[in-house]
Amino acid sequence: MQLINALRAALGDSAVLTGPEDRAPFERDWRGLAQNPAVAVIFPQTTAQVTEIVKLCADNGVKIVPQGGNTGLVAGGVPAPGGNQIILNLRRLHQIRALDPVGDTITAEAGATLHAVREAAARANKLFPISFGAEGSAQIGGIISTNAGGMQVLSYGSTRAQVLGLEAVLADGRIWNGLGALRKDNTGLDLKQIFIGAEGTLGIITAATLRLYPAPSAQACALAGVADVAAALELFTRLRHQCGPALTLCEFIDGPAMQLGAAHTPGGRLPFGAPAYVLLELSALDAAATPAATLERLLAEALESGLAQNAVIAQSTREAQGFIAMREAVSEGELREGGAVKHDIAVPLAAIPETVAAIETLVATKYPDCRLNIFGHLGDGNLHINIRPPAGQTLASLATRKTAITIDVEALAVARGGSFSAEHGIGQFRLAGMRAHKSAVELDLMRALKAALDPQNLLNPGKLLPVKDLS
Structure with missing residues (x-):
């Protein structure tokens, strides 16, 4: 294939995987619920190489799936059905470019793991406050692209609050260098916000300048x-x-x-x-x-x-x-013991008890053979509502009811002024929620941004926006 030969010439043979067995671990999401084939898995080492990959794929009509540590729970970093996609895995783009102990900032490339960033901060007696169980695998680019939360949002805010600047490759191959470290910069639109939480659909994040904090004594x-x-x-x-x-x-x-x-x-x-x-x-x-x-x-x-x-x-x-x-x-325990129909909702704090009571009643009356796990971040109203199959059975036993369960749980949250996705994003698994709960105005605004920045729908197709809304 012409594209594969061009990619190998640009990156080297070891940076381009095409064999089915080599590709398989990257094509499958963490929970093993989504797996669709890619043409290849690509491993760039520099932002310039990402630019070259984007241009080659655009010229050959091949879509790009940006991928970090692939620890997400909504299959946002693996191919959607439809084929003719490459996976652009950023794990080799992993340098810590700078750490400023006076300005309390760190600049890291997208493939740096959360653990690596936290360790670099700790060596300077600083704290990077985003923390969750997958920090050894989760990468900074993916964390920013999904606006991940974690257990300390209560005090420090989500990932969005930690980002001071970004470097991103656009769908036309241009590099936007917005790696500023300023706390104040009121010179027009805050462009970095467009890419935070966009799940790689508007540009490929290649580096970020992040806030640090004094380490607790x-x-x-x-x-x-x-x-x-x-x-x-x-x-x-x-x-x-x-x-x-x-x-x-x-x-x-x-x-x-x-x-x-x-x-x-x-x-x-x-x-x-x-x-x-x-x-x-x-x-x-x-x-x-x-x-x-x-x-x-x-x-x-x-x-x-x-x-x-x-x-x-x-x-x-x-x-x-x-x-x-x-x-x-x-979450790991749930996966090992048959899986769960997972939900990531948020409601106003005062509505937490009645929401939990409504969900408990829903499961007891409509899905009485299922087991319910509820846990989450109490201070920010984010609850993980996980409905497990009967003891000894796998998630496959809920296949015919999975959609109905999710519709019911999401509706209970939204009816109380909540969200059907608090920190996991949309990916492939929350598209129905977007159709059901986002207004026409909201979807139109998102489509307008997508059309302006990625008119060929080159970047991460089948994610964030319902597939039928984009050609």
């Missing part, structure tokens, strides 16, 4: 047991009122989800049983501060009032990491 982590999500929300509200931004993590995990996470964490052990759990973290910049003492006092008050049923404060960094690891292992 003292932290305390605790696991509290509560009766239900209403008690969890009240506990969060009390802590937020008394601790303000020092409350850097507040996660809700129902009992079944936490038990599953513990079972799939090496050495995982819950210190006590409870109907539901709240995972908490307080942080302080002042080395003389005592967040552990503050947390002990506040949790003692919660226990005395009956708001909490039990609580344990981690006595070491290792124990704190163990609590967090059990929370992060829930």
Whole structure:
């Protein structure tokens, strides 16, 4: 094929995979729910090579699927049905270009893993606050393209809030160098915002300048047991009122989800049983501060009032990491034990208890043979509603009901002023939600941007916008 020969000439044979067995791991999403063939998998090492790939594909009428660590949950980084696509994997574009300890910024290429960026920041006694379980694989370009969240959005905001500048290759092959590090730049449209959360449909992010923060000097982590999500929300509200931004993590995990996470964490052990759990973290910049003492006092008050049923404060960094690891292992546990129909909703904080109650009623009455896991980021209203097949069965047993389940769950969230996708994005799996819940005006605005920046629909086709809306 002419394109493959041209790509090999430009990048070298090792940077172009065409064999079915070589391509397969990159064609399949993390959960194994989507797998469609690509013409090839390409591994550029420089932004200039990305430009060359884009131009070659445009000339040959071949679509491009930008891919990072392929850890997403909506199949946004793998080919959609339709063929004639290459996967442009950015893992070789992984340099940390600069770190400015005075300006508190780091400039990293798109293929740098989240772990690598956090480690580089830590070596300079700085913090990059985006954190989630897949940080060893997830890449900066994909994290920005999906506007990923994580467990510390409560204090620091989502990925969008961390991006000061971007470098991106456009669909016509031009490079936009917007790698500024300014906190203030009021010179027209903020172009980087167009690409953040666009899932690679408007341009291919190749590097980013990101905010850093002073690393905390003292932290305390605790696991509290509560009766239900209403008690969890009240506990969060009390802590937020008394601790303000020092409350850097507040996660809700129902009992079944936490038990599953513990079972799939090496050495995982819950210190006590409870109907539901709240995972908490307080942080302080002042080395003389005592967040552990503050947390002990506040949790003692919660226990005395009956708001909490039990609580344990981690006595070491290792124990704190163990609590967090059990929370992060829930999704992996679900996958290993048959999978789940996953939902990533957000609702206003005050609506969390009634939303959870409505979902519990929905499952009990309409899908009584299914098992329900609910966990998520309590402080920002983001809940992961995962409906599992009956014990001993796989996700295939829910094939005929999967669509109906998702329609029901998304409708409950949207009816309460919420979103059907809080941090996972749209990809291939949330297109029906876009059709159902986005207004004609919103979709028209998105289509207009797509048509202006990518008139050939070259970049990541079949993602973000419903396929039927683009030729």
